[in-house]
Amino acid sequence: MTIKQVITVPIFIIALCALFISCENDDETIPVGEDWVNLDTKVYFIDTLTIKSSTFKFDSITVSGTSKLLVGAYTDPIFGLTKSKSYVQLSNSIYTLDSKYTYDSIALILNYDSYFYNDTIPVQTINIYEVLDDIEPDDDATSYYNTTKITSTTTPIGTKRFLAKPTKDDSLHVTLSNTYGKTLFENIRDNKINNSDEFLKTYKGILIEPDNSNTAMLGFLKTSFIRVYYTDKSEVVTDSDYIDISFDETNSFHNISSEIEPTIFSSLTNQETFLPSTSTDNNVFMQAGTGMATRIDIPNLESLYDIPGTGIIIDANLKFKLKQNSATDNLYTDDNLNVYIIDHESNIVSALVDSQGSTVYATIESENSEFNITTYTIPVKYFLNLKLTDINGDKYYLAIYPSSFSESVNRYIFNGEAASKTIKSKLELTYAIYDK
Amino acid sequence: MVSIQISAQSNQLSSSPYSLYGLGLSNETSTGTINGLGGLGLAMPSNRFINSSNPASFGSILPNSFFFDFGFKAQTNTLSEKGGSNSNFIGNFSNIALAFPVTKKSGFGLTLIPLTNVGYSVSNIQTNIEGSSSSIFITDITGTGGINDLKLNYGYALSNKLRLGINASALFGQITQTETDYLPYNTFIIEDVNNYSGIRLGAGFQYDVLKSTSIGATINLPTSLNGSKSSTITLYTSDSTSDLTENTESSIDDFKLPLELAFGFQTTFKNYLSVNFDYKKSFWDTTNQTDQLGEFVDQDAFGIGLQYAAEKKIGKFFNNLEYRAGFDFSNGNLEVNDQRIQNSALKLGIGVPFNNGTSSMINIGYTYGKKGQVSSGLINENYHLLTLNLSLEGIWFMKRKID
Numbered sequence: 001m002t003i004k005q006v007i008t009v010p011i012f013i014i015a016l017c018a019l020f021i022s023c024e025n026d027d028e029t030i031p032v033g034e035d036w037v038n039l040d041t042k043v044y045f046i047d048t049l050t051i052k053s054s055t056f057k058f059d060s061i062t063v064s065g066t067s068k069l070l071v072g073a074y075t076d077p078i079f080g081l082t083k084s085k086s087y088v089q090l091s092n093s094i095y096t097l098d099s100k101y102t103y104d105s106i107a108l109i110l111n112y113d114s115y116f117y118n119d120t121i122p123v124q125t126i127n128i129y130e131v132l133d134d135i136e137p138d139d140d141a142t143s144y145y146n147t148t149k150i151t152s153t154t155t156p157i158g159t160k161r162f163l164a165k166p167t168k169d170d171s172l173h174v175t176l177s178n179t180y181g182k183t184l185f186e187n188i189r190d191n192k193i194n195n196s197d198e199f200l201k202t203y204k205g206i207l208i209e210p211d212n213s214n215t216a217m218l219g220f221l222k223t224s225f226i227r228v229y230y231t232d233k234s235e236v237v238t239d240s241d242y243i244d245i246s247f248d249e250t251n252s253f254h255n256i257s258s259e260i261e262p263t264i265f266s267s268l269t270n271q272e273t274f275l276p277s278t279s280t281d282n283n284v285f286m287q288a289g290t291g292m293a294t295r296i297d298i299p300n301l302e303s304l305y306d307i308p309g310t311g312i313i314i315d316a317n318l319k320f321k322l323k324q325n326s327a328t329d330n331l332y333t334d335d336n337l338n339v340y341i342i343d344h345e346s347n348i349v350s351a352l353v354d355s356q357g358s359t360v361y362a363t364i365e366s367e368n369s370e371f372n373i374t375t376y377t378i379p380v381k382y383f384l385n386l387k388l389t390d391i392n393g394d395k396y397y398l399a400i401y402p403s404s405f406s407e408s409v410n411r412y413i414f415n416g417e418a419a420s421k422t423i424k425s426k427l428e429l430t431y432a433i434y435d436k
Numbered sequence: 437m438v439s440i441q442i443s444a445q446s447n448q449l450s451s452s453p454y455s456l457y458g459l460g461l462s463n464e465t466s467t468g469t470i471n472g473l474g475g476l477g478l479a480m481p482s483n484r485f486i487n488s489s490n491p492a493s494f495g496s497i498l499p500n501s502f503f504f505d506f507g508f509k510a511q512t513n514t515l516s517e518k519g520g521s522n523s524n525f526i527g528n529f530s531n532i533a534l535a536f537p538v539t540k541k542s543g544f545g546l547t548l549i550p551l552t553n554v555g556y557s558v559s560n561i562q563t564n565i566e567g568s569s570s571s572i573f574i575t576d577i578t579g580t581g582g583i584n585d586l587k588l589n590y591g592y593a594l595s596n597k598l599r600l601g602i603n604a605s606a607l608f609g610q611i612t613q614t615e616t617d618y619l620p621y622n623t624f625i626i627e628d629v630n631n632y633s634g635i636r637l638g639a640g641f642q643y644d645v646l647k648s649t650s651i652g653a654t655i656n657l658p659t660s661l662n663g664s665k666s667s668t669i670t671l672y673t674s675d676s677t678s679d680l681t682e683n684t685e686s687s688i689d690d691f692k693l694p695l696e697l698a699f700g701f702q703t704t705f706k707n708y709l710s711v712n713f714d715y716k717k718s719f720w721d722t723t724n725q726t727d728q729l730g731e732f733v734d735q736d737a738f739g740i741g742l743q744y745a746a747e748k749k750i751g752k753f754f755n756n757l758e759y760r761a762g763f764d765f766s767n768g769n770l771e772v773n774d775q776r777i778q779n780s781a782l783k784l785g786i787g788v789p790f791n792n793g794t795s796s797m798i799n800i801g802y803t804y805g806k807k808g809q810v811s812s813g814l815i816n817e818n819y820h821l822l823t824l825n826l827s828l829e830g831i832w833f834m835k836r837k838i839d
Contacts, residue, residue, distance in 0.1 A: 039561060039575060041617055041626065045568035312682075314622050314671060355673075430565070430619065434626050434669065 043314070044307065046429040050300045051318070053284045053416045053425055054274035056346055056399075057265070058291035063253045064143035066407040067113070069224075070254045070289065071126060072217035073210045074118035076331065079287055079411050081259040084217060085209035087150050089135040089251035090226065092199050094243045097189040097230070104229040104240060106181025108158060108174040108206070112166040113219030117409050119330045120164040124215035128158035128176060131205035135251045144253035146289060146406070152207040164216050176226070185228050188243075205251070212259075217409045222249045256289035256409065265292070271346040277416025282424075283323055286337075286401045287411035293401035294414065295342070298427060301387055309433035316381040318398070319365065320425035322374040326413040333412055334403050337362035339378050341386070342399045349396065355382050362400055373423060376414075380427070452513055453556050453815055454777060454807055457727040457770055459611065459632065459661075459691055460554035460582050464781070464803070464821070465530045467505045467547065471801030471823040472785010474762025475714030475739025478700025479642055479652035481599075482591070484795040485827040486535045488547040490640040490652050490700070491601025494591030497535055497543030501795075502830040507531035507549075513819040526555060530823065541593040551585040554611050565619075574618040583609035583632055583661070597644040607661055607693075608633040623672040632691060634661035649703040656696040658723070663688040692723035712741045720769045730772035737766035741783070750791070758787035760801075768807075781805035794829040801825075 070084035108128060129152040137144055158176040184203065187193045193202060206226075225244045232239040258265075264280050267273060274295060277284045284294040296318060304311065327333040339352040339362055351359045365377040380398070387393035402410045415423045455461045468485030470477040476489040481496035486505045497503070510527040535545035556579045565571040584607070591601035610631050617624040640654035669682045698716035705711075720732040741762035749755045761784050768777040782804045790796040803821040 039563065039577075039615075041563075041575065041615060041624075043563070043565045043573050043617070043619060045565045045571060047567070312624075312669065312671065314619055314624060430622075432617070432619075432624055434624075435667075 040309075040434065042309070042433045044429075044431045044433070046304075046431055047426050049298065049303070049427050049429060051417050051425065051427050052297040052299060053277045053320070053414075054295050054297070055265070055268070055277070055280065055285045056271055056274045056293060056295050057268040058293065058346065059271045060145035060147045061289075061291045061406050062143045063146050063148075063256075063406045064137075064250070066253070068115060068219035068221055068407055069208075069247075069252060070115075070217055070219055070256065070407060070409065071110075071208050071210055072117075072124065072215060073212055074217055074409070075214040076411060078263070078285070078413065079258060079290075079292075080263055080265075081212060081214075082217070082256070082287070082290060082409050082411075083210065083212065083259060084254045084256040084289060084409065085207060086220070086254040087131060087135055087148075087205060087207055087252065088224075089131075089200070089205040089248040090203055090245050091248040092188075092196065092203075092243075092245045095188055095191075095194050095199075097185075097243075098232075099189060100232050100234045101189060101230040101241075102233055103178075103182045103185040104231050105178065106176045106184070106226065106228050108176055108208075108224070108226050110172040110174065110208070110224045111221040112169060112171060113221050114167065115217075115219030115404075115408060116164065116166045117217040117331070118215065120166065120216040122213065122215050123161055123163055124213065125159065125161045125211045126174070127156040127209050127211070128160075128174060129153050129156055129207040129209065130180070130203075131207055133204060134200070135205045135248075146254070146256040146291065148253065149255060150205075150207070157206075164218055166216075166218055171224070172220075181228055185230060189230075219407070222247050222252055254407075258287070258290045258292075268292075272344075278418050280416075282416040282419040284414050284416050284425075285412065286414075287409065288402040288405045289407070289409040291405075292411075293399045295346070296398040296400065298384070298387065301384060304388075304429075304431060307431070307433060310435040311431055311433045313381050313384055314430040314432050316379070316384050316427065316429045318362075318378040318380045318425070318427050320362075320376055320414050321423050322376075323413040323415055324372045324423070327374070331411065333374070334410060335364050336403050337376060337400050337412075338403050338405060340399045340401075341383060342397050343392070344395045344397070346399065348399070352378070352380070352398065353382055354379055355385075361403070384429075452807070452817055452819070453515060453558065454817065455552075455554045455556050456558075456579060457729045458552070458725075458732070459609075460552035460579075462552055463530075463550040463582075463585075464805075465507060465509055465549075465823050467507060467531055467533050467549070468825055468827045469743070469758070469760065469785065469787055469797070469799050470741075471507070471803075471825060472760035472762070472783055472787070472799060473712060473739075473741025473743060474764045474781075474783055475712050475741050476698060476700060476716065477702070477712055477741070478640070478654055478698055478714050479650040479702035479712060480700075481642065481650070482535060482543065482545070484829075485797065485799075486533045486545055486547065488533055488545060488549065488587060488589060489698075490642060490654050491545075491589040491603040491638065492591045492599040492640040492642040492652060492654075494535060494543035494545050494589050494601055495541060495593035495599035495642075496591070497537040497545075499537050499540050500831055501537060503533075503535040503545075504826070504828040504830070505531065505533040505547075506826045506828075508824045509821060511819055511821045513817055516816045516818075524557075531825075535589070538590075543591050545587075545589040545591075547585070547587045547589065549585050549587070551583040551605075551607055551609075553582040554579045571620060573620070576616045576618075577613065579611065579613045581609060581611040583607055583611075585636075599642045601640045601642075603638045603640070605636040605638070606633075607636055607659075621673070625668075625670045625672070627668045627670075629666045629668075630688060631664050631666070632661040634659050634690075634693075636693060638696075646703075648705070648707075650701070652700045652702075654696075654698045656693075656698075658693060658695045658719075660690045660692050662690055692725055694719040694721075694723050708745050708747065710743045710745075712739075712743075714739045718769060727770065730770045732769055733771045733776070735766060735769035737764065739764040745787075748789075756789050756791060758785075758789075758797075760785035760787070764805075777808050779805060779807045794831060796828045799823075799825040799827055 069086040073083040160174040482493035487493040507530040509530040531549040533547040559576040561575040636659040638656040642652040700714040702712040785801040801823040807817040
């Protein structure tokens with residue numbers, strides 16, 4: 001080895017190493033000075049805060065302004081019989097008919113909404129009754145409630161046994177009694193009824209009521225109507241025509257009730273009674289239409305302040321899971337649930353919103369098909385901050401209930417906070433301490 | 437002038453993790469020719485440039501002179517500690533100064549110069565989220581700002597040999613630390629703006645021992661800077677909308693600046709080679725201050741500078757240049773793990789005169805410096821600092837010789 005080589009080889013190696021090291025340093029930024037920074041910020045993930053879930057039932061829910069009318073009944077082993085009947089005020093606009101016309105027939109045409117719940121395979125029966133009192137809200141109320149009732153005849157003016165095909169058929173045709181139809185037609189033709197007031201005095205409305213058999217809950221549109229057919233027999237060839245009497249959209253509503261056998265819900269006589277999940281086999285319940293909802297209480301939120309330092313809730317989500325196999329194809333669940341802030345008397349304070357003021361819902365976070373676990377999540381950071389800062393914060397709870405609460409009857413069973421570890425409901429909180 | 441400086445301070449004036457402690461790094465740049473020399477130039481007069489190191493020097497401003505000094509700097513740092521290194525670059529305005537005679541025997545000057553500079557960026561700090569087995573969050577911390585020194589100097593020549601001076605400084609500034617925590621679904625930003633303000637007084641003298649040899653000394657009295665903190669906490673959700681903002685105002689501990697005594701010496705050989713030597717002691721011990729990083733301790737700083745200026749010859753460019761070199765050493769005012777963060781710097785400088793009958797000159801200085809050392813667990817910081825000072829002299833009230 002020459003002297004030149006002795007010198008150049010190590011220099012070459014050193015240069016190569018230097019190149020390698022400098023390349024390596026370019027590839028990743030190494031935090032220089034990391035140890036020098038006294039990082040005060042600490043972030044905690046907390047999923048052990050106590051929550052208490054319970055079932056309660058709103059005394060009544062308003063059903064004015066729904067887009068559909070529910071008619072039907074279904075029976076569930078836990079929820080019992082759920083039944084909806086609809087009161088309809090009629091709105092007629094034709095009061096002049098030539099005396100040459102004679103009555104032919106009358107039918108109630110019910111236009112299907114796409115909504116249905118439970119099994120449509122069994123034959124179901126509906127009865128149509130005449131309403132005997134004016135259809136109007138109760139004396140002290142301005143809107144109709146799911147509990148509003150109006151007197152009706154006991155003998156039906158029409159009965160229909162049918163197979164419900166809400167997705168296939170456009171409408172359901174119910175023939176009404178000719179006695180009812182003929183009188184109605186002649187009252188108009190013979191000018192016994194000449195305007196709406198006179199019409200409503202005689203024809204206060206109809207009640208569409210299902211029988212109690214376990215069938216489907218059906219939704220009908222308020223564009224449904226009564227059609228009266230008549231003919232002109234003075235012509236050589238009989239000419240037939242009809243008049244349509246539409247539904248008054250404002251004064252048509254459904255009454256939804258659950259006829260509960262002595263079940264776990266028997267004690268829910270008013271909305272200030274709560275059925276803790278721990279006393280219902282670690283389940284909580286909700287059902288649209290009847291007003292059954294789940295209440296979430298976070299009783300020890302202030303224990304966050306036991307962590308020393310000034311902190312801030314970074315993120316908070318309430319997670320709860322459907323009871324396994326409780327939802328079926330017939331008794332299906334929706335992907336979104338409504339969430340409201342309520343007070344200790346279960347009066348609604350406001351819809352749950354996020355910090356931007358946008359309404360938030362319970363949404364499906366994950367669906368595990370292997371174990372049939374559906375998890376819903378609700379962002380509750382805003383709510384927790386409200387609880388911590390509002391003077392009435394300790395009286396605020398969350399009420400979770402199905403969407404379309406006033407015009408559907410979907411029911412849900414969720415696991416409570418004391419269920420086994422993998423399925424229990426819990427509050428997941430990310431909390432940061434930034435100042436000691 | 438103040439507004440210029442404030443806007444300049446909003447940029448990063450330093451880029452060193454050492455600026456994490458206290459009020460930041462002491463400013464190393466100065467005015468005029470001093471940037472190319474070592475030391476402070478405490479014995480130098482202000483008859484050819486603004487020497488704001490010693491107020492007594494302002495007693496030597498010649499009648500009819502008016503000095504300006506604009507400084508700029510550019511710096512590149514290489515930081516290394518066990519396991520890694522990285523580099524960065526910053527450039528900025530570094531000072532503005534003016535000086536003028538009041539009488540034949542006295543002069544006045546105003547200098548705006550940083551007292552300290554803060555500029556650091558520590559990124560990618562990983563911390564576990566407590567209560568979860570695998571989640572982490574990542575933190576970036578940056579610091580910017582610094583303390584400004586608006587300094588009024590007044591110097592008076594008691595005799596041909598002895599000059600006395602006093603100075604008063606308005607110290608003010610803002611240091612902003614921004615911590616950004618990247619959490620799994622949110623970003624959390626904590627911005628602390630610390631404001632400091634205070635007044636500092638000082639005095640100095642210069643004495644010409646011989647025609648070519650001078651000494652000088654200064655004293656800066658201890659003072660306390662009032663601090664206040666304004667914190668803004670902002671939480672951003674994953675879609676980058678501001679989710680929550682909170683502002684809090686709080687008072688923070690005053691920051692104490694110590695008594696500083698400094699002594700300087702300068703002599704010139706054969707009219708063209710001059711040597712200066714300066715020593716400064718800062719009595720940090722008595723401030724009893726600690727920082728999260730360490731403890732403040734008495735600091736000694738030495739500096740030596742050499743300047744060569746050949747006899748001026750018209751038309752000979754290189755003959756007219758001034759060549760400077762120097763060396764600074766400071767044992768540091770902070771002790772971390774029983775280790776002092778020492779600072780040493782080698783300096784080179786050049787002065788390019790305007791040759792217009794004034795002392796106006798472009799002064800270019802280069803510093804290669806080093807702070808800390810890797811072996812003792814500190815960060816070793818090497819830096820190259822380039823300074824440019826436009827030191828301008830205007831002649832006032834002088835009749836032109838040829839009209």
